[in-house]
Amino acid sequence: xxxxxxxxxxxxxxxxxxxxxxxxxxxxxxxxxxxxxxxxxxxxxxxxxxxxxxxxxxxxxxxxxxxxxxxxxxx
Numbered sequence: 725x726x727x728x729x730x731x732x733x734x735x736x737x738x739x740x741x742x743x744x745x746x747x748x749x750x751x752x753x754x755x756x757x758x759x760x761x762x763x764x765x766x767x768x769x770x771x772x773x774x775x776x777x778x779x780x781x782x783x784x785x786x787x788x789x790x791x792x793x794x795x796x797x798x799x
Contacts, residue, residue, distance in 0.1 A: 730794040731787075738765070738786035742779045764789045 742765075744758040759766075765782030773781060 726798065727795075730791055730798070734787045734790035734794060735783075737761075737790050738783045741765075741786055742783045745782075746779060762786055
């Protein structure tokens with residue numbers, strides 16, 4: 725049951741980061757923190773989808789990374 729909660733938290737976190745980046749960009753403290761939190765997804769988007777912005781790809785990669793971090797911290 726913990727895995728479902730971790731998955732839900734990861735998805736919500738990734739969608740939140742993408743929403744913040746889409747709304748504010750890298751401006752201000754919130755945008756600055758969102759850039760670092762969203763770096764894995766942004767890097768994959770930059771490499772796999774050059775010249776385009778796919779918030780779905782960014783959110784999916786970030787959710788996978790956040791889920792793996794939650795799982796590691798639960799050991």
